[in-house]
Amino acid sequence: MATPSPVWFERDPLELAPLLLGGVLRRADRAGAVAIRVTEVEAYRGADDPGAHSFRGRTARNATMFGPGGHVYCYFTYGMHHAVNVVAGPAGSGWGVLVRAGAVVEGAALALARRSARRASAPSGELARGPGNVAQALGATLADDGAALGGTTSDGAAWSFEPVAGFAPPGHRTGPRVGVSGPGGDATAFPWRFWLPGEPSVSAYRAAAPRRRSPAG
DNA sequence: CGGTCGATAGTCT
DNA sequence: GACTATCGACCGG
16 A cells, blocks of 8 residues: 555544554655654644644744645754654644654664664664654654655655555554643643554653753852 | 653744 | 753662
């Protein structure tokens, strides 16, 4: 099965998110191809979602989220990490699904090499555990922002996504999103994280940490 | 094991 | 100038 037509992605992220679970996200460039079977995602719902980048409207960074579904929204944060999202909904919605984790099913050696270039080695089962590691394993950078799934970027990176044939895999779980606080600091107000149980690549839950300021003076 | 904290820079107020 | 859809080293048990 190939990447579905763009229309397939143009649905509510709360509906699309579980459909992505178990599917295979793949990126290929000159260095080679890496593919992951998606095991954990989070839905971000634009203007209705205080935790979404797109909550306050379109900016230069989040412009891709406001484009049509079926594209890659890739951003850079914390001064060192990239993250990969699948844009959901029709153009203008600002909807997306963050790919938080996956099991590497192709190109494990390349994924490990990319990891080693920056940090020490990691257990192969955890090569794509956490959003930053997903992007690093796939080799995704800001140059991939706006890439069409099923297409190729101007830099020559080919992206594709193959969903599980037919339906979402049974038995997926839902819970609060990681590192996102809802109204009143309650992340459980938006339990929009979806994952496959029993997968070693699924990251542990971390609440949005109110990080302590450095001591005054 | 599990909790805590530093690194590091783009983005928005 | 504070905050961030984070990672991993480090420390104590």
